[in-house]
Amino acid sequence: MDTPPFLRMSGVRKRYGGVTALAGADFEAEAGTVHAVLGPNGSGKSTLLKVLTGVVAPDAGEVLLEGRRLRPRGPRDTLAAGVSAVYQELSLIEEFSVLDNLVLGVEPTRFGLRDTRAARARALPWLERFAPAFGGRVPADERAADLDPGERQIVEICKALVREPRVLVLDEATASLRRAQVDVLFEVVGELRERGVLILFITHRLAEILALCDRATVMRNGADVATVTVGETPERELVELMSGGTPRTPETDTGTTGTAAAGAGSAAPAGARTDASRVRPRAAAAAPGGEPAAAEPLLEVRDLSGDRVDGVSFQVRPGEVLGLGGLQGQGQSELMAILFGARRRSGGTVLLNGRPVHPRSPKQAVRAGFAYVPGNRGAQGLALGRPILENFALPSVGRRAGLGVALSRRREIAAARAVAERIGTRYGSLDDPVSTLSGGNQQKIVVGKWFPTEPVVVLMDDPAKGIDLRAKAEMFAVVAELAAAGAAVVLGASDDRELVEVCDRVLVLFEGRVVDEVSGDRLTEDTLIASSMHIAGRDTGTGHPEATSALPEPDRAPAPAAGTGTGGPAGAPGAADGPAPEPAPSDPGGRA
Amino acid sequence: MTVSTAPEQAPDQPERPDRPGAPARPPLARRLLRDPVVVSGALAVLLWVVAALYSPEFASWGQVVTLLTVASFLGVIAIGQTLVIIAGGEGIDLSVGATATLSAIVASRFMDGSNEGFVVAVLLALGACCVVGVVNAVGVLVFRVPPLVMTLGMIAVVTGFIRLYTGGRPEGSAAPLLRTLVTGDTVAGIPGVLWLWLGLAVLVVWLLRRTSFGWRLYAVGGNPTTAYLSGVNTTAVRFSAYVLSSLFAGVGGMLLLGYAQNVYTSLGTDYMLNSVAAAVIGGTALVGGVGGYLGTVIGAILLTVLDSLLRIMQIGGGEWGDAPRQIIYGVVLIIVLTAYGRQKRLRQ
Numbered sequence: 001m002d003t004p005p006f007l008r009m010s011g012v013r014k015r016y017g018g019v020t021a022l023a024g025a026d027f028e029a030e031a032g033t034v035h036a037v038l039g040p041n042g043s044g045k046s047t048l049l050k051v052l053t054g055v056v057a058p059d060a061g062e063v064l065l066e067g068r069r070l071r072p073r074g075p076r077d078t079l080a081a082g083v084s085a086v087y088q089e090l091s092l093i094e095e096f097s098v099l100d101n102l103v104l105g106v107e108p109t110r111f112g113l114r115d116t117r118a119a120r121a122r123a124l125p126w127l128e129r130f131a132p133a134f135g136g137r138v139p140a141d142e143r144a145a146d147l148d149p150g151e152r153q154i155v156e157i158c159k160a161l162v163r164e165p166r167v168l169v170l171d172e173a174t175a176s177l178r179r180a181q182v183d184v185l186f187e188v189v190g191e192l193r194e195r196g197v198l199i200l201f202i203t204h205r206l207a208e209i210l211a212l213c214d215r216a217t218v219m220r221n222g223a224d225v226a227t228v229t230v231g232e233t234p235e236r237e238l239v240e241l242m243s244g245g246t247p248r249t250p251e252t253d254t255g256t257t258g259t260a261a262a263g264a265g266s267a268a269p270a271g272a273r274t275d276a277s278r279v280r281p282r283a284a285a286a287a288p289g290g291e292p293a294a295a296e297p298l299l300e301v302r303d304l305s306g307d308r309v310d311g312v313s314f315q316v317r318p319g320e321v322l323g324l325g326g327l328q329g330q331g332q333s334e335l336m337a338i339l340f341g342a343r344r345r346s347g348g349t350v351l352l353n354g355r356p357v358h359p360r361s362p363k364q365a366v367r368a369g370f371a372y373v374p375g376n377r378g379a380q381g382l383a384l385g386r387p388i389l390e391n392f393a394l395p396s397v398g399r400r401a402g403l404g405v406a407l408s409r410r411r412e413i414a415a416a417r418a419v420a421e422r423i424g425t426r427y428g429s430l431d432d433p434v435s436t437l438s439g440g441n442q443q444k445i446v447v448g449k450w451f452p453t454e455p456v457v458v459l460m461d462d463p464a465k466g467i468d469l470r471a472k473a474e475m476f477a478v479v480a481e482l483a484a485a486g487a488a489v490v491l492g493a494s495d496d497r498e499l500v501e502v503c504d505r506v507l508v509l510f511e512g513r514v515v516d517e518v519s520g521d522r523l524t525e526d527t528l529i530a531s532s533m534h535i536a537g538r539d540t541g542t543g544h545p546e547a548t549s550a551l552p553e554p555d556r557a558p559a560p561a562a563g564t565g566t567g568g569p570a571g572a573p574g575a576a577d578g579p580a581p582e583p584a585p586s587d588p589g590g591r592a
Numbered sequence: 593m594t595v596s597t598a599p600e601q602a603p604d605q606p607e608r609p610d611r612p613g614a615p616a617r618p619p620l621a622r623r624l625l626r627d628p629v630v631v632s633g634a635l636a637v638l639l640w641v642v643a644a645l646y647s648p649e650f651a652s653w654g655q656v657v658t659l660l661t662v663a664s665f666l667g668v669i670a671i672g673q674t675l676v677i678i679a680g681g682e683g684i685d686l687s688v689g690a691t692a693t694l695s696a697i698v699a700s701r702f703m704d705g706s707n708e709g710f711v712v713a714v715l716l717a718l719g720a721c722c723v724v725g726v727v728n729a730v731g732v733l734v735f736r737v738p739p740l741v742m743t744l745g746m747i748a749v750v751t752g753f754i755r756l757y758t759g760g761r762p763e764g765s766a767a768p769l770l771r772t773l774v775t776g777d778t779v780a781g782i783p784g785v786l787w788l789w790l791g792l793a794v795l796v797v798w799l800l801r802r803t804s805f806g807w808r809l810y811a812v813g814g815n816p817t818t819a820y821l822s823g824v825n826t827t828a829v830r831f832s833a834y835v836l837s838s839l840f841a842g843v844g845g846m847l848l849l850g851y852a853q854n855v856y857t858s859l860g861t862d863y864m865l866n867s868v869a870a871a872v873i874g875g876t877a878l879v880g881g882v883g884g885y886l887g888t889v890i891g892a893i894l895l896t897v898l899d900s901l902l903r904i905m906q907i908g909g910g911e912w913g914d915a916p917r918q919i920i921y922g923v924v925l926i927i928v929l930t931a932y933g934r935q936k937r938l939r940q
Contacts, residue, residue, distance in 0.1 A: 342821060366823030374821055381821075383814030385881055394811050395822040401804040409802065449822065 004067045006031040006198055007167060012051055012061030014044075014222075016466070021047040022058070023222035029215070031166070032196045034189060036209045036230065039219030040242055040529050041328050041494045045202055048219065049169050052200075053085040054078040065167070079105075084165035086157050086173045094145035098155050099123055101144050102162050126158040129188060133181040149176045157185065161192075168192065171202045175329075186212055204327040206235065206533045218242055243529040295319075296354070298488040299457050301339070304348035308334040310512035311348070316457070316488035321479060323503030324492040326532045331512035332492040333375050336459040339490070340372040341365040352457065366395060371455035373447050375462045375492070381446035382434050389430040391445050392416040396452035419448040423478050440471025447478055458482050460491045464498055476502050496528040508532055628875025629887045635928070636894040643901040650904060657782065661775075663896035664789040665851070667889050669844035669860070670867035671796050672837025674888045676739070677871050678800075679833040680813030680880020681732075684739050687746035688867050691724050691838045692845030692860030694750050697758060699846050700855045703767035710767045718842050724750060725838030729831040747864070754857055762855045774850030785847055792843075796885040809833065814881030869925055870895055898924060 009027040014020075022044045029035040037045045050056040052063060054072030063070040065081060072078045075085075092101045099119065108118035120140070127138045133154045144152060153176050160168060170189075174182050189199050189212060201213055209216060210230060217227040218241040226241050297315035304312045308331045316322045324332040337343040339350060341359030350357050352368060359365035362372065374380035382391055393400075393412050400415060401407050416430055425444045427437060434442055447463060460479065464472040479502055483489050493499050499506050500523055508516040508531040516531040624630050644651035669688050676683045695717040702713030724746060731742040754762075774785040800806035811819040812829045820826050845860055852859070872878060873894055874887025902917045 340821070361825070362821050363823040363825050372821055374817075379815075380817045383811050383818050383881060386810055386814045390807050390810060393807060394819065394824065397804045397807050405803045405805060407802045407804060407807070453823075 004064070005029065006066060007052075008064040009048070009052065010062060010064075012048060012063075013059045014047055014051065014056060015059055020222050022051070022061075024061070025219065025222060025224050027217060027224055028227070029198055029200065029217075031198050032193055033214045034193055034199045034201055034212055036201045036203070036213040036216040037219060038202070038206075038209060038216060038238070038242060039225075040496060040532070043219040043242075044222040045219045046171060047222075049085065049171060049200060049202065052078070052167070053083055053169060055085075079163055082164075082166035083169065084160035084163045084167070085169035085171065086153075086160045087171050092144040092152055092155060092159075094143070096144055097141050098127070098144055098147070099140045101155060102126070102159050104159075106163060123158070123162050126161050130154050130158060130184055133177075133184040150178050150181055153177055154181060154185075161188075165197065167198045167200065169200045169202075172204065174203055174205065174208060182208070204533065206238065209238075210235070239530045239533060240526070242533075243526040297351075298353060299490075300351040300354075302349045302351070304335070304338060304345065304350065306334065306338040306344055306346045308512045309338055312507075312509075312512070312514055313348075314507055314514065314517075316490060318456075318486045318488055319483050320505070321483050321489040321491055321503045323499040323506035324490065324509060325496060325499050325506045325518070325528050326509040326515070328494050330509040332509055333461050334512070335509070336372065336461050336490060336492060337374075339365075339457075340370055340459055342372070366453060366455075369454075369456040371395075371450035371453060371458045373450070373458070373460040373463050375465065377439075377443055377446050382442060384435040385433050387431045388427050388434050388437070388445060389413065389416050391434050392419060392430075392449050395449050399452070415452055419451045420444075422451065422481075423448045424474055438471070440467040440474070443467055443471065443475060444478070447475070455482075456487055458487050458489045460489065462492050462494050465494060472498075496525045496532075499523075499528060500525055628873070629884075629890055632873050632875070632887065632894050632928070633890045636890060636897050639894070639897045639901055643897065643904060646901075647904050650900070653781070657786070659896055659900060660786055660893070661783055661851070662900075663893045664785050665844055665848050666863060666866055666870055666895065667789055667892040668792060668847060669841050669863045670870040670888045670892055671792065671844075671885060672833075672840035673867040674796075674871045674874075674876050674883065674885050675800075675809065675833045675840075676837045677868070677876050677878060678813045678880060678883055679809055679830045681816060681830065682739055682878075683732075683813070683830070683833065683880060684743065684868060684878070685728065685834065685837045685841075686740065686743040686864050686868075687724060687728060687750060688837060688841035688844075689860035689862065689864035690747045690750040690754075691721050691841040692848065692863055693855070693857060694724065694754055695721050695842035695845035696849040696855045696859050697754055697762050697857075699770075700762065700764040700766060700849055701758075702764070703770065704764040705767065707767045707769045710769050713767070714846065717846060718839060721838040721842030721845075722835060725835035728838065729834035732834065733827050733830055751857075758857070760857070762857060765854050766849045766852075770846065770850040771853065774847055785851070788847070792840075793885060793889055800884055805829070805832065810881055812881075813879075866895055869929075873925075873928055 005028040007027075007029045009025065012022050012025045012027075014022040021042075025044060025048055027037075027048060037049065039045045047056060051058045051061070052070075054070075054075045054077055065083070070078065070081055070083075072081070093104065096104070102123040103119045108115045108122060110118070124138070124140060127134075127140055131138050134151055139147065139151070139155075144155065147155065153173060157170070157173060174185065177185065189201075192199060193214075201209070203209060213230045215227060216230050216233070216238065218225045218238065220242060228238070228241075295317045298318040299316040301315070302313050310331070312331075312335055314322065324335065326332065334343060338345050341361050341364055345358065357368045359368055359370065365372070378384060383394075389412060393416060396415070397407065397412075398404060400411050413430060419425075420427065420430075423444050425437075425441050425448065427441065434445060437445070443463060447460070450458065463479070464475045467475065476498070479489055479491065491499070491503060493502075503523070505517065505519040506523060506528060507514045508518060508528065510532070518527050518531060640650075649655060669692055673685055673688055676685045698720050699713045699717040702709045702716055727749075728739075728743055728746055731737045731746075732739050737745075772784070773788070775783050778784070779787060800809070808819065808824050808829050811822070811824060812826045816826050819829075841860070841863075844863070848859055849855055870891035871883065871888045872891070874883065874885075874889070874891035876883025876887060898921060899917075902920055
């Protein structure tokens, strides 16, 4: 290692509010290699690459490309330096033709006018190269909106390639591709490698990494753990590196025990809160209400299907907390939205207390006894500009109204106060807008507003995302309390550690299907991560040599991109969970 | 309006656990300075004082009553506008003016100067308005036509219908009862229309602040996704807002009829944009979910005072006609609204 590496990032740090996304990560990669970046949800891999592409400005650290310091003020600068990125969220302009999209921002001009012929000459070769991925055609003049999600993703990749990058970042770029399209992409990536391009590859399909990548850097907790040569490293070892299973660094441990301990006692505000002290709720699954573990299921889901959800079945007993695990965006959010009637159900049955229910709107679901804590509190959970009081009252306001219309302010305040006290919300005045609260307190309102409706099934989509440790512990105390009151809680979380701490049982989802159920002693972070990568236990029939064969679901049509199709507010739940593991830099006032 | 140094509580600032009331609130004076109702109220009083200094007669009781009477028509028509704007989703109802005219024309034809058909005429007029509201709502909510386009189109439809219906020459006149209700028979020296406006204002403020409909309306305007995911039927709420908008426009049109005795086909035209201006001046934000009717009342009064001031100063007239007055009126509107826009940005 005499010469400096082609790309070097050192000491990169980034915090979003109270959450550390990157804690001094180092990264090196050589030109002419395909370099995988992998790690569990929230390990900082996406943030790291966003720092590279200039989308995210780091708090500290530097990026050197060929020994020269890269100081981007935005993606434009990094593009000029030769770094192109393909993200999962699509950046195409729907009304433009494919060709116009490809040259957007780099349009060749002649005398200040657009030079269409030059644009064609520049973009067409790439489209032609990818023709097999478009089913043999070259859709240069088609509208981007008319392409299917997989084809759009290919256009997205071409768009990056038209910029002739020296570093190409593929962030979950294969997620919506069909098998044939992936094959073409891999061929092209191989050619680029020959030409000395560095390809950085983020994927959650371990099989793809084994098939394609030369090197792999494993990230965990915002730092790099190890960089290995893929061909020489067994699958198992990669997973262990990701989960930190073997030697636990002290850093990991403080995080875990800190949260657990806080959840146990210190944070639980005084009151009728004895159950909150169950450090491991699953150990006490039988305890609340003295219910035997084999109680009748409260919620039973059979073969539920819909957009991004494919034949999911499970049961939840009263007082049980069921986790939905797996990598992000595998249908967890959609599953909950379907149960809540916010997305269309295309098949399957849902039994509540043995009776079938089929809510077609959230309104019907609320009436049936469901409550839903959406994954994005700013966009879905709160009316940020409205007073705390109104946000608290929203789901239950009709129930307290005289003759169904007339409200008494005193009664509303009493109701809101009661809930706020129960879950320990700190606020100035109930008339202040919710946006004046901290993220954790806002989230408590999103959960607390359901208390007056006395829900029997509580669906929570990542309720602890982007809030600090203390608030997180309090949030989980609330979850425990809901369960103790006899509700069935279904909890999605992007952090496996949270699932292990809070849940009695965890279903691992992959591409909309349940691939594993983890409970009891198996319920550890290691198992969850291994399961998430779709290589756990019974699935390991496929060894490493022919790893590509393990590519899931060869030619299934990819699910449409999140948010499309459903239309209206119903589309929102899916759209909210991007691939980025970072919690939104929770600034509630920033939008609106 | 210099309120740039607001001690904003950073949203993610760590909480101070020991303090029961965590986030600090800005002092009362500053909050008042930022309250659009207070600001526009002060501005209205200021303009009125200027007018009174310019022409002492302006301060007489009779003039004040006349001023408020003129403002009341705008105020009533702007009720629905306020509801629609609060309901969000780019909500706006430009057809209120045309609807008011339609209501007046239908009512005057069936009243025809006598009290006999009064109730029937009122019901028919409101029925016609209701149809307009339902069509607006269906267009916006079912066919997803942008509200601006839908209600703009409805103006043409309603105006065309009025021409068909009247043949260009509206018939009939207000019932004596209506006339008495609006201008005559004063209680405590205040004409009936002002009592009516007061009653409607109390009703609407109550509707917005103390009913589940009102709270849901704000929630739908503030964040439709949240409202939907909290079990609110957002479509029904917005639907009601559009229908109510047309209904209140119809009530306003009938009051105008009672005031003017006879109708003409451009009776309500001026109210189209003025109703939006009154609502927005009063602090109802076009993004939805913010505002209230009290502000709209003040806004309506402010606009009327401004208009009167420009009239008594005799700006315009002569060969230029109304033009200079209109220009000044428009410029003042833009300045006031810009000031609000800036405040909003500073607050975020």
